[in-house]
Amino acid sequence: MNATRTFASLRSQRGVYAIEFAVVFLIFFTILYAVICYGMLFAFRLGLQNAAEDGARAALRYQSSIEGRKNRAASIATAQSDWMPQTVKPVVSARICRVEGVNECTPVSCGPAWGQRCQVEVLVEANNLRSLLPPLPSFAVPSQIAGKASMLLDLR
Incomplete structure (x- = not known):
């Protein structure tokens, strides 16, 4: 009787695994999918930050005018962000x-x-x-990411 009860209980457990x-x-x-998606998002964000920092450093190189420094910074940042997909x-x-001093940026003449x-x-x-990115709920993916960098210029 004991063997038939064991066999019956094993039979009722089929499919549980x-x-x-x-x-x-x-x-x-779900966890693996979220890690991959957010990993891609963070890689894009760090790439944009790196491009902005390289552009800001490029403005420190000598140019004959302030406008030349600005254009050099923009061109280097554009070149560094070319790896991003076209979409x-x-x-x-x-x-x-x-x-x-209070994060205001007012365009005026600069001097030494x-x-x-x-x-x-x-x-x-x-x-x-x-x-x-692969489809995720809309609250999980930002609509925009950005990298921002600034450098103090030496105009001597």
């Missing part, structure tokens, strides 16, 4: 402005005096990320 596997697999796959083509903007010091600000933005 398949159900357990399905539940565990869904949880594991997410980054937009680069560079500007040179006076340092006011401390009160006339200027900085270059490089901003690299990428839009349309939802077309590039």
